[in-house]
Amino acid sequence: MKSFKEYYKDPMFRKKVLDYKNEKIECECGAITSRVNRYRHLKGKIHVNNMNRLEYCKCGEKIKRSQHADHCC
Numbered sequence: 369m370k371s372f373k374e375y376y377k378d379p380m381f382r383k384k385v386l387d388y389k390n391e392k393i394e395c396e397c398g399a400i401t402s403r404v405n406r407y408r409h410l411k412g413k414i415h416v417n418n419m420n421r422l423e424y425c426k427c428g429e430k431i432k433r434s435q436h437a438d439h440c441c
């Protein structure tokens with residue numbers, strides 16, 4: 369078995385890892401973040417502020433206030 373370090377020498381593998389880490393994901397608060405930054409984002413002010421701005425819809429889903437108009441109910 370190759371070690372992670374050996375794999376990491378492979379540029380293709382390195383690119384894959386980087387792509388994975390930098391892939392954009394949408395946080396539950398509605399902010400777009402990447403996998404590497406997600407942990408920091410979750411601890412940050414932006415996330416907390418965004419979460420405070422969310423509200424529960426009648427259907428039980430947590431949504432942004434601004435989204436309410438296009439939401440199901």
Ligand SMILES: [Zn+2]
Pocket residue numbers: 395396397398399409410414415416418
């Ligand atoms: Zn967030």
Ligand SMILES: [Zn+2]
Pocket residue numbers: 425426427428429439440441
């Ligand atoms: Zn709803």
